Every structure is written in C-alpha cells, then in structure tokens.
Amino acid sequence: MKRLFVSKRGLMTVVVCIVSIAALASFAIAGPLADKQQDEVKVSAQAAEAKDTSGASAVVKPAAPNLDKGEYKQIAESKYLTLKANSGTGHFTVTDKRTGHVWKSFPDEKGYIEKENQGKWKANLESPLLYSYVEFNVRQDLAKEDNLKDGKGIVSKFEATGQGFKVQYEIPDLGFVIPAEVRLGDDYVETKILQDGLKDERVFTEAELKTKKDNEARLVSVRLFPFLGAQTSEEENGYLFLPDGSGAIVEFKKDRGGTNNYYSERVYGADWAYSANTIFSIRKPVRMPVFGIKSGKQAMIGVIHDGSEYANLVAAPSKTFSQYNWVTAEQNFRFMYYQYTNTKKTAGYVSYTKDITASDRSVRYYLIGRKDADYVQMAARYRQYLTEELGMQPLQANGNKLELQLHLLGADSERGFLRDSYLPLTTTRQAQEIVQELNTIGIEGMSITYLGWQRKGFSQYGGSFPLSSKLGGNDGMQQFVDFTHAKGYEVYLDASSYSFNNTGKDGFRRNRDGLRDIGASVMEYYTRGSDKKNTFVSPRFAEKVILDELSNAQALHVDGYVFGQGIGSLLNTDFNENYAATREETKQIQQRIFETTKNALGHVQVEDGNVYALQYVNHVQGLNDDISNDLFVDRGVPFVQIALHGLVTYSANYANDSDDYETTFLKGIEYGAVPSFIVTYAKSQQLLKTRSLGKFYSTYYKDWLQEMAMQYQQYNEALGDVRNQFITGHRSLADGVFETSYAGGKRIVVNYNAEPYAGNGWIVKPKDFAVVKQGGIEWLKNGL
Template sequence: MKRISVPKRWLALAAVCAATLAALAVFAALAANRQPPAAPQPAAQTAAQPAVRQEAAGSGVPAAPVPDKGEFVPVAESRYLTLKANPATGHFIVTDKRSGDVWKSYPEEAGSRDGQNQGKWLSNLESPVMISYVEFNVRRDLAKESNLKEGKGLVTGFAATGQGFQVRYEFPELGFVIPVEVRLGEDYVETKILKDGLKDARIFTEEERKTKKDNEARLVSVRLYPFLGAHTSEQTDGYLLLPDGPGAIVDFKRDRAGTNHYYNERVYGADWAYSANAKFSIRRSVRAPVFGIKAGEKSLLAVIHEGAEYANVVAAPSGTFSPYNWATAEQQYRFMDYQYTNTKKTEGYVTFTKELTATDRSVRYYLIAGGDDGYVRMAARFRQYLIDEVGMKRLPAGDDKLALQLHVLGADAERGFLWDSYLPLTTTAQAQEIVQELNAVGVERMSVTYLGWQRKGYSSYGGSFPLPGKLGGNEGMRQFADFVHAKGYRLYLDGSNYAFNNTGGDGFRRNRDGLRDNGASVISYRRRGTDKTLVSPRFASKVIEKDLDKMRALHVDGLVFGQGIGSLLNTDYNDKYAATREEAVQIQQRMFGMTKDALGHVQVEDGNIYTWKYVDHIHGLPVDGSGDLFVDRQVPFLQIALHGLVTYSSEYGNDSDDYETAFLKGIEYGAVPSFVVTYAKSQQLLETRSLGQFFSTYYKDWLQEMAAQYQRYDEALGDVQQQWITGHRALADGVFETAYGNGKRIVVNYNERPYAGDGWTVQPRDFVVVK
C-alpha cells in the first residue's frame, strides 16, 4: 500500500519556511489551537495523611510563586516513589527511592540567572496551570493566554487521598474551575484534569449585570504542570525527546542559534472536521502520545494516558521563551473553526467551537534512572506500557526467517480523452509468477499484499466486488490465495480504499454518507488526479462488515488498513453517523477487531497507537523526521519500543529517494524489507490516474536486488525478530550500533570510509554483525 507522502527535500524546505514564519507570530501560534480542562472536587482527607489546610471555595489564597522546600508535606508513597505536595499551590516533588532522583512539578531553580525570566513568562514558570481562553463577545477568533498567577487564580481546595492529592484551581474573574488529581503508581506519577467539577463560565448576579460586561469567556486549553522536569542548559546536560518520526532529540544547548523554534503538534494529526480555511502542519503526524526529558543521568517518559485524541504535545528548547528546556501536554477542549456566512462558502469568519469537549485528561510521568542511553530506557518503559496498558503481546517464538513484504499493484484507471478505461498491471496469475520467481532466486518467506484489487482499480473507491475478470476475477484471487498458502505465506488485500468513495458503490450517497465538517460540508479532496470523498466512519464500518464474508470466500488472510482508517482521526458532524473524535477511535478499533476475527489477521500502514494491538505488521513506520531546524538528531525510539512486539517496515525499497541509505537505515532500525512491484513495465504506470507516484515497479528490474536485500536483511535480523532491542548508540559520527536481547550487535556505517572496532571492521556504506 502506498503511503501518501511528500519528498523529503520538499519537507525540509517547507520546514525552513515554516520556522521563519513562526518567528513572526510565535505567541499567536501558541495561543491558537488550545482547548479546556476539567475540575476536581476536594477528596476526603485520610487519617494516615498529615493534616493540611483546606480553604473553602471562594476564600482561596493567591497562588504562591515557586515554593520553598519547607512548604511541602508528604502525601503518598508507592513501591518506588514518594510524593510531597504544597497545599498552597498544588505543586509537588517526586523522589525515586531506587536512585534518589528528584523531579519537581515546577522548573529547577538552579541554572536560572536573575533577569532571564521576565514578564509573562516569569509568571508562566511559577504557575502550576497555564490556560488559553476565548472571549466570544470580544474576539471570538482569538485565544488569549494566561496562568494561575497572572489570572489571579486561587487554590480553593486541597486534600490528600492516600495515593496522592486533589487540588482545585479557580479563576474567579473568568469563572473557571479546574479540578486536578495527582496520584502515584508504582514507578510513575499521574496528573489528571477531572471532568467532574470542571467549569468554564462565570455566572453573573443580577447586580453584576448592571455594572459589568459579560465577555462570555470560555476555556480553550489547559497545560497542567507545564514545566514538570524543566531544566536549563546551564544546569545540566540532557535533551528533549519529541514524537516526531521515529523519535526526535533536541539537545540542551547553552548557545543555541535561533530562539523562535518550538514544537506544537496534535496527537494523531489534524481533525479534518475543522479544516475549512485551515493550514495543516507539514510535520509528521504524532502516532504515539509520548515525549520525554533527559537531565543528567535521569530520564522522564511522559505518556498521555487519557484524552490523547484531544491533546497536543508542546515543547521548546532553552532560549525560545525562557532559559528552560521543557515539554508538556496541552489538553484541548475547544477547537478553532471557520464558519461560512453565505451558501456559496466564499465568506466567513474564524471562531472557536461553542461546545466544551469534557473528558478526563491524564498524563503519566514514568521516572527512569540510568545512564547515557536515556531514550533507550524510555523506549523500554514505553514497551512495557504497550504490553500492560495497550494490550500488545510479545511475538511468539518461531524460526529464524524474515518475511519479505511484497506489495503487488493490480490495476488502475487509464486516462482517456473522453473517458477512462481499465488498465490491468498485474493479474492474479502474473502475481503467482512473480512469487515463484522470487522463490527461485532465494526469497524463502513472503507476506503478499494486493493493491488495486477492487473492481475499478486502485484510484476507484467503493463497490469493490466482484473482482474484475481482467484481473482474474474472484476465482483467480482465490487460486492465488491457495497458491500463497501452499507456500506457507499469507495474502492480504489493501483495505485503505474503504475510507473513501468516488464511485457511488456500496450504496454510497455523498450528501447522505460522507464525512461532514463542523459547517456541515461534506469533506472531499483531489489528490494525484483523483477526486475522493471521505466516508463517515460508521458507514465504512458497515460496508467492511458486509464485505468480510466475500473476502473470506476469496481465502485471503486479512486486510491492510491505512490512510483514512487507522492513520486519520476526524470528528464527524454528519447527523446520520455523528461521532466525536473519541468515538472515531472506537469505530476504527471495531473495524480492526472484526477484520481480525473474520479473516484471522490485519495490518496497518503508519497507524496510530490505538491500532497496534490488533496488527501483525506495521507498514511505513517512519525512519526520518520532519526536518525541523532545531531538532538535533533522529533516534529509533518507536522501533526500540515495538521490536519484539510486532514486525515493521519503512518505505518501499524501490521507491526511496536514497535507496542505499534506506537499506542501511532498515538494518539499523530492525525493520524487514518491503517492495512494491508490477508485472507490467514501469512506464505503463504513467498512463494511470494515480500510480505515477511509483517510479520503478517492474519486478524483473528488481528481482535480483530484492533477493539480495532479503538475504542480507535475513542474515542480520532473521534470528532477532522476537528479541527486544536493548541498546542503541553512536560509536562515531555516522556509525551506529544496535544491540539485541540475545547478545547480537549490528553496526552500520553510513560513511565513505571503513570503521574499525574491537576485532571487527565495517566497510563504507555497509554493516557488520557482531556476535
């Protein structure tokens, strides 16, 4: 399945332009896209906890600046951690009993010189809560920023709970109440904005209405304890870990050039329901809601545990707003939207959604002691999170052979002067011939995915059955599946086509069954010569359920979802199929679950974390980031976390800008090889509606190379597919080592000169296996 992507060089150029523009409007950008939180009620204080003062609602004390150590009292203890809290502010300190490491909910004081923190950012740094809000009766298109100190906020409730504490923050002038709960787990501290008790509207008395104007202030977003773990570059060495691509490292630097770069990305990507007149980010989508901070020898892994679908990850290096390096989760409760004011949709205005999206929002901060391999330890802890909380399982023990990911392009529409015609590129009989020839040249294992199998070809969506006779028909696919099974392989069909419709097949009616945005417009777009309409997820789910019996009759082993299912997440304002973003997650999971139940297997392309527990393989797992100027290097954080739980591949080996580097990156990152091929010669793809993006697919041109690459991958990685990645480091500039649980090490050399190790040498642009 082809990932919709932009050439890397274009991404890098776009990132440079975006960074320049960001410098002109950085504060406005931070203010935009914010959403509101939830409010906690004071819990009953347990007898085992020390007595603390609890103010009555409405008589709170002004939030203090960064508290002194003497103001903290013990409130909870777990197996590995202790928690102290300050009742006057709600700030806290967590200590790791195993290592003695201390993490604070506010910035480390050391390393911050007088005069560095000024104005609004001084009060930001001192506040346990930052908010943004919109005043609908003043500027409905502008989100304002504030914090507990600047907004004259109060702590109006505090109580120990046994596992931690609850605290209530109030903004009397705005009418906001934000209830918060902090609790200890075995090796983490969880901060939560509670849905119950959240208020975001001021209630005016009759007397107040006579003298005061109601600006109709409403919450847009909340950052809770935004500077938890923040450190200056002067204080310590370390870095920020961001969820960009496989994982991005931003080093703590004392003299970082450029001070206007920051990271602010929506988890699971943009919501197309609010896409009117909007500009989408050019960065890679956040597939896993994680970020991290390494400071000296200690590390902190943050996982957005509840409400990730409504969260942003925000981070900035030192020198961008303050002397601190920091990263946080921003919880969104309202969303910027464009409302049209005429039926032609040529005029309108920017505003924020009226409804409050109220759900519990929590972030778990895992305390990790260790050495220099901070991101490796973070990834190992995230792997355990995937097992314990997401439901993933370790790969079963098997033989020591990789399965080449072979994708076959079936057919597409051929462009004509008056109308299009059907152009077969690989029939089912020809696909069988390709598999046989690959066997003959040494490819012992394969997993085959058939693209463009649907009735009208790759660029046609909807009404997939029956399969076209020119491709082999239903019987041809069934025979191909039986042939593949006789070899011991699996056959998958591309399921990404179910996310769209442009044929009216399956009873689809655009105005009835299409995904609608907040302005009730059906969402369609044109890409690579093809118009397509996004299908309401509930409608897509019904169609898939209906088609599963037909697929079972073809003897195929599963579907490969991608693009709109598993990698896009949208709110649906279609009254017939309405779904929140949270409900859309559940609908997509249902599609994955019922496909696995019916056919036995399911895969995903570049999918979000909520799909991972269902899949046998992840296609298109990124090995490169977005090309941001302030990112210092990419690391295989996701690959380290996933290896041993699920197999994965990156881009097609024959569809890469730099084939040799892509091969070496796959070896370094523990991937499996992947190719997309046709029986027809590559130039025929230029005649199709949408396959011109694949520039070299003729299988005979790649037959020997596929076999050679497969054998080299198998030599390096065949016996470690079930193993954890236990280490990853740079041995020198351009030389990287990956270590596995069975003691195997693989060293990759990207340089043009050899690199000598202890008893071994890796040649230029090559790798060596060290056992």
C-alpha cells in the same frame, strides 16, 4: 501504498487566516510584550497551609506560586517513589528511591538566571497551570493565554487521597474551576484534569451586570504542571524527546540562539472536520502520545493516558521564550474552526466551538530508575506500557526467517479521451509467476499485499467486489491465494479504499453518507495527479460496508486486510447527522473495525498507523524511519522501532521507491525493519498511463529480482534470529556509525560513511554493516 490525499479547500485557499495562526501560536509565544499590564499583577495573599492531609477536604486561601518556596509535606509513597506536595500551590516533588533523584512539578532552579526569565514567562514558569480562553462577546476569533498567578487564580481545595492528592484551582474573575488530581503508581506520577467539577462559566448577578459586561469567557485549553522536569541548559547535560517520525532529539544547548521556533502538534494528526481555510502541518504526524526529558543521568517519559485524541504536544528549547527546555501536553476543550458566511464559501470568520468537550485528561510520567537513562530506556518503558495497558503481546519464536514484504499493484484506471478504461498491471496469474520466481531464487518467507485489486482498480473507491475478470476475478484471486499458501506465504488485501468513495457504489450517497465538517460541508479531496473528487466516507458508514464485505474476503481465503490512509491513521470528528461521531468515538469505530477484521480473517495490518491500532496488528507497513528536521531538532533516533521491535514486525518505505536506495537499506538494518518492495508484472512505463500510479517510477519486477533476493538474504542474516527480541541498546559510535543491540546479546554496527570504521579489533567497511555476536564477529557485505 502512498496514496496522498489533500484538502481541496486547504490547497485552493492560498491565504491562511492570520488570526488562526496567531491564536495557535499565542499560548506558546506569550512573552514580555504580551499583556504588559498583567505583568504588574501580584497575588498578595498567601495560602494557609492545609492542616488536615489525612483525606479530609481543606479550603485554603489564594496562593502565589513560587518555584521551590513553601512547605512540602509527604503525601504518598509507592514502591519506588515518594510524593511531597505544597497544599498552598498544588506544586509537588517526586523522589525516586532507586536513584535519589528529585523530580519537580516546577522548573529546576539549577542554572537559573533572573534576567533571562522575565515578564509573562517568569509568571508562567512559577504557575502550576497555564490556560487559554476565548471571550465570545469580545473576540470570538482570539484565544487569550494566561497563568494561575497573573490570572489571580487560587487554590480553593486541597485533599490528600492516600495515593496522592486532589487540588482545585479557580480563576474567580473568569469563573473557571479546574479540578486536578495527582497520584503515584509504582514508578510513575499521574497528573489528571478531572471532568467532574470542571467549570468554565462565570455566573453574574443582575446587580453585577449593571456595572460589568459579561464577556462570555470560555475555556479553550489547559496545560497542567507544564514545566514538570524542565531544565536550563546552564548546568544540565540532557535533551527533550519528541514523537516526531521515528523520534527526535532536541539537545540542551547553552549557545543556542534565541528563536521563536517551538513544537506544537496534534496527537494523531489534525482533525479534518475543523480544517476549512487552514493548511495542515508539514511535520510528520504524532502517532504515539509520548514525550520525554533526559536531564544529566536521569530521564522520564510522559504518556498521555486519558484524552490523547484531544491533546497537543508542545515543546520549546532554552532561549525560546525562557531559559528552560520543556515539553508538555496541552489538553484542548474547544476547537478553532472557520465559519463560512456565504454559499460560495469565499468569506467567513474564525471562531471556537461553543460546547465544551469535557472528559478526564491525564498524563503519566514514568521515571526511569537507572543512572544511565536515555531514549532507549524511555522506549523500553513505553514498550512495557504497550503490553500492560494496551494488551500488546511479545512475538512468539517462529523460525529465524523474516518475511519479505511484497506489494503487488493490480490495476488502475487508464486515462482516456472521453472516458477511462481498466488497465491491468498484475493479474492474479501474473502474480503467481512473480511469486514463483522469487521462491525459485531463494526467498523463503514472504508476506504479499495486493493493491488495486478492487473491481475498478487502485483509484476507484467503492464497490470492491466482485473482482474484475480482467484481473482474474474472484476465482483467480482464490487460486493465487491457495498457491501462495502452499508455499507458506500469506496474502493481504489493501483495504485503504474503504475510507473514500468516488464511484457511488456500496449504496453510497455523497450528501447522505459523506463525512461532514463542522460547517456541514461534505469533505471532498483530490487524488494527486487526478481531477477526480474523492469523498471522505463517514466512519460509521465505512464500518458497515467493511463488515458486510468480510464474507467476500473470507471466500477468497486471504489472510487479512491492510488498513491505511484513513482507518487507523486519520482521526476525524464527523458532523454528519446520520452518522455523527466525536473524535473519541471515531477512534473506537476504527478499533472495532480492526478487531472484527482480525476475528474474521485471522490477521490485520496497518500502514503507518496510530498507536491505538497496534494492539490488533501483526505488522506495520510504511513505519516512519525519519524525522521532520525542524530548525531546532538536532537528530533522529529509532524510538518507535525500539518500542515496537519484538511486539510487531514493521517495514519502512518501499526500497525501490526510495531516492537513496543505499541509505534506505542500511537504515532498515539499523532500525530492525523488514525489507519491502512494490512491483508490477507490467513494465514501469505503463504506470504513466494511469490515474494515480505514476509516482511509482520503477516497479517492473524483473528489474528488482536480484535486489530483492540480496536484501532478503542480508536482512535475514542480520535480523532473522532476533525478529522476536527486544532492542536493548542503540548508540552512536562515531559520526555516521551506529550500533543496535538486542536482548540475546547480538549487536549490529552500521557505517553510513564513505570511509571504513575501525572498532575494537574489527572494521566495518564503507556503506556497510557488521554483525557482532557474543564470542566473535560475523562479517557481512551488503554487496551494494
């Protein structure tokens, strides 16, 4: 279901705005040469220790944050944790009573080398918050970055709350007031930027304005306690965890070369409403708002709990800007965009949104209470978060058979000289033949997704019902669904097309119902390989159409919809006055669509969806099993799969659409996935005639019958009896050899090498895997 959409403006704009890139990077790249004069600024006044920590508010004097200096008093205690705080700085320490390890809101001093942390970054490391701001009366295209120390910030309030404390930071020169709260849970410490009391405007008196210019400084972003858990690579054995693809590891390395490479990605991907004249990131999107640090034998996982839709994840390894390895959440309150100044949209300027997007923003840091903690325990704790906070439920035991994910391509538009025509590739009667053959050769479990079923085919968006008679019509689809139900299979309809409209059907009018960016332009895109425009539908309009048509889907007896390529995977602000929605409201709209569809049809699935959709789905299609392979990323891990296995089933890319079929198969076994294929009744050459399907180069089902049967059998033998079990372990046994463990004691060893791997009395053949059960070995040949 890989429909690739790109911004027309983004691709046609060859030159990216240099100012835009500079502003994005400036916060993370601030170094000794940035704001050299500010390096000389020292806050001389020391904060008076707050005498009352019982809950009363205490005003303290300006503070000069220094790593582990000052007095830390116990503020709160929970089941597993003890919190101490310095009321003069707001810095804190958390002691894990289970392990004795002390986590600090500032960088750990172990291995600290003064000469490697100089200038601006020395002050950054000491400060409890970093912030960026724009001066609209000076340079509205440039966000400046600073820290509490160099910005002459103060702690103006400190108040114990019983569960923790509240602290108020002020930057008087800019008029900024940033209230924050720190509190303990049983096994986590939560840091929160509070909406109540947040100010970002200095009020000048008439007398001041006679001698001073109001630069109109406004807050852009804040990183609160950005170096919580930060470590050098001098004495610590550890790594950073990033939510890139399936999960990426950045090892702590003493010999890592100096670099300016760092990680900065928007949670849930870019907001296309601000995308004019920019190019999207080529990294894999952040689907889960999580990050982590392993230090020695200790580990913690950070979860953006409130405001994830407005956050970035930022990380850098040692030798990038400073000596420290760190990862943090950056909370955004204003957003960069490109303002066109002519109707042809050939000229313009970069600016930031005038209005602040204010809301509570919080991060929970879950401390892993065991001395052998790693990314597996991080993922396990996040799995617990998904059940406790998002309401996901463990899978129920339902036999020992996986369901082959079978995707059928129905029809598409065939290119014509004067006009396109309808080209059936798999009619409902032909689909019945395919399912019957697969059943005959031993595929007992199957979940079928029908793509290109809508009235005018795969690349035509809008007016899905009724189905074309050339495909089989509504009656043909109902008969097909009833036939598959008799076999014990489920049928889903691909509902990706509801995110776009290029037909004008469903009462859609481009200028009235299209999603608009901040410049009020209707957002239009081209399908790869096509010259036909696709208009992005306003989320509220899409919701209305989907709800109106659910009764049509019910009449076909289908088991559910599969949403993707927009709903559940893209999150955009809508500036259409008819359907205006913030990014947060768009998320809520998408959640309502998932919930309503599930209630109406029984089930709903998503393709590579964001985490906020997962509580509604029973399967995730196209789940990423790879990473972006950035220069400083060292390896990929199945963090996402560990977190989800036992809560939902998932499949990766189509096996017959892979450049490396053998590796794809083995990784599916290693990562606990379900096999997935996309096929047609028509021969593969027919797809070259279509508007959008030429990218699927091998779909003729008869070419893949035996492979589907083989994979189905081997996946079931390896994973069928653990489909509802949690993954409890994952490790590398050797280069190219990995072991995955399940709650019931089953272990699966995968060997990607061209040489056999010898274990403790057993051998895994090259390019093969073995299943290790309690009490013995079960040998499996992959037959490839």
